Amino acid sequence: MKHPVDVHVGKRIRHRRWMNGTTQQQLAEAVGIKFQQIQKYETGMNRVSASRLWDIANVLNVDVAFFFEGLSEDQKSAGKPNDLPGDILTDKEALELLRSYYAIPENQRRRLFDLARVLSEAA
Secondary structure (H helix, E strand, O other): OOOHHHHHHHHHHHHHHHHHOOOHHHHHHHHOOOHHHHHHHHHOOOOOOHHHHHHHHHHOOOOHHHHHOOHHHHHHHOOOOOOOOOOHHHOHHHHHHHHHHHHOOHHHHHHHHHHHHHHHHHO
16 A cells, blocks of 8 residues: 555656656666656655655755655645645646746746636636
8 A cells, every 4th residue: 555655755756857857767767777666656656765765856956855845735635625636746737837837937927827816716
């Protein structure tokens, strides 16, 4: 059975890898493992050791703490209804939207954010 922390860390690895435009193969080669192991980490099937998480964080240019961000919020909201898909980080459209959003210059991005907020409140 998957442990919720392993699932959360795996989702954060996938999220960061995808935001960087890094493939599973590229990440695996950079940390010296096979891409199948990255797949297992990202699904929470296998736990990531501390040293391996350290290596992954270095390759993806984040602090190790990045992989644990939002963990307590996820646990608090477990079982509570919301308007988001069950796992927003596995939704390719959502991740593509995020990547595109952060490619926009900051001042334009802020205006787009405000527009999206107004449209969602009107819906």
